[in-house]
Amino acid sequence: MSNALMPVFDGHNDVLLRLHHSGIAQPATAFIEGEAAGHIDLPRARAGGLAGGLCAIYVPSPGMAKDANNDFLTPAQPDSLNRTLAMARILFDIEARSAGGLKVCRTAADIRRSIETGVFAAVMHIEGAEAITADLDALYVLHQSGLRTLGPVWSRPNIFAYGVPFRFPSSPDIGPGLSDAGKDLIRACNELKIMVDLSHMNEQGFWDIARLSNAPLVASHSNVHQLSPHSRNLTDRQLDAIRDTGGLVGINFGVLFLRDDGTRNPDTGLDLLVRHAAYIADRIGIDHVALGSDFDGTTIPAAMKDATGLPLLIDAFRAGGFDEEALIKISHANWISVLERSWGG
Template sequence: MATQAKIPVFDGHNDVLSRLWRSPGGAAERRFLDGVDTGHIDLDKAAAGGLAGGLCAVYVASPGLAKDGSGEFATPDQQSALEATLGMTSLLMRIERQSEGRLKICRSAADIRAAMDKGAFASVLHIEGIEAVGADLDVLYVLHAAGLRTLGPVWSRPNLFAYGVPFRFPSSPDIGPGLSEAGKDLVRACNELKIMLDLSHMNEQGFWDIAALSQAPLVASHSNVHALCPHSRNLTDRQLDAIRDTGGLAGINFGVLFLRADGTRNTDTPLSLLVDHIDYIVERIGIDHVALGSDFDGTAIPAAMRSAADLPLLVDLLRTRGYDDAALAKICHGNWIRVLETTWGG
């Protein structure tokens, strides 16, 4: 029997940069490039699983991972966030320099297509929680010049720009206020610079504030279906409808907290739950509005998905649910490239 061609995956969210940057042992670049790393993603694992690229997140952890008196995660100050952001951004640049063409930082959809055609890992610089930027937005313009093409205004904590949705289960995402005036300025600047806005850690009011203000497709890079898992981080039906109406997408998060109906951090979770969330979105808003946003290296995922090398297991499950090659191409990479091209222009 003929072997089916591997479907390339362009993934909407991973935390490999923050994991490499924080982990001890030095030589983070070589650990990623030489396939000796213990995380979900390195170049060897990516090649084995057909992971052709994705949005590589800069994420600055809360100080000491501490929570404040309200139970919310503490917010890093701008100076420490800027230092960490520059550290992770420069790490990605060093990986590209040392990769001998095996990884490319992509600034356009054409760059992504070219990298995928050459078999290079198509990396897009993303920031998750923009605490490094002040109200004057000066740093935003510098980061854009360095290659920043997508950002989430918040992680799940409040900052200068908005109120990030806390991790709560069971809970609606309707928690707290929306965009500040600085946040509205940030949205306008991102539209001007054609930086994609990621809504995954926005609370519901912030989501609707961006929907009213932004001229770009609405995108939640790594969020799931609230009707199937009532976690505050997941998308309501009304939010999914708005994503469809703007030509945007939702990237399915592999994190078990956002997949399971019981909301527990139990990695003994079948991969079929991932497909259930994909099926729901396809049935509600259409095949053009769902993609993958694994959260590799950032959260607890089903044990069967040991690393990016196991992505073909998910593709095979999708085939058993009736998705043909054209549909798989949309879910695995085509929808992401289309939305990024629409947002970035060209």
């Protein structure tokens, strides 16, 4: 990584799902050596200053099937565990074959050392806990394997909670909150020091977690509902709660969650992304703003293209009035701080 690049630790990417679905015989090798597809691989991360991030394990619904309300359905439970393990294996294969180029980080100190030495700092994350049953046995085993952050739901219901559907324009107040199993899951995550991610949680679930959890409230890849009234975005009241717990919002690069017209239009300026960050910084403080790109999981502004475009975003932040101290916080320091406090050191 060039010393001239601002290191970025990012709150969300879906590269493991992309590699899992690619059909490539050696997905770990493809990530290490580089490929034409997607937003992230190791060479492009180095070229753009992407120093690491939360690498999501996400199991789509079968055929991305939808119900009568056009909302996504829940995947089959046994298949979810198998596919979760398959994506975890890809991550660990990359670590084993990268000759020190990537490390699966389990502590904030791991992340700091990796960034300092130019090693990609990967954190194992689960987005949607369909692989875990109500007995929570899989949660404890996955934690031993390296799981350090977890979103109880993606945008569909499961046994733990009701994920917020993709709707525009819409409030996030759609559906019920945590089930009893969901409350047990949050308590177990607090016990194990697994960070709970709120980005696909509906509003009732958000407030249930806020009442129950003893950890900072974190939305790893969400934006401002006041600027873009998508159901996935955060209301001012939710932002205030995140501030009050010392939590964090990772700005999502997805144009769906940036624009005020709800269109998937890649001709979207980086200034909109800066605008969302500025709104959060002005309302709840610069210490609660970070990045959550959703690389390999959504349509991002065409000007950025992929991870190599991160310096363009840093320049856009500078043009938008953010000084170097603020940029350090947004690009990586705030994430490391909240993870350290969530993980207990």
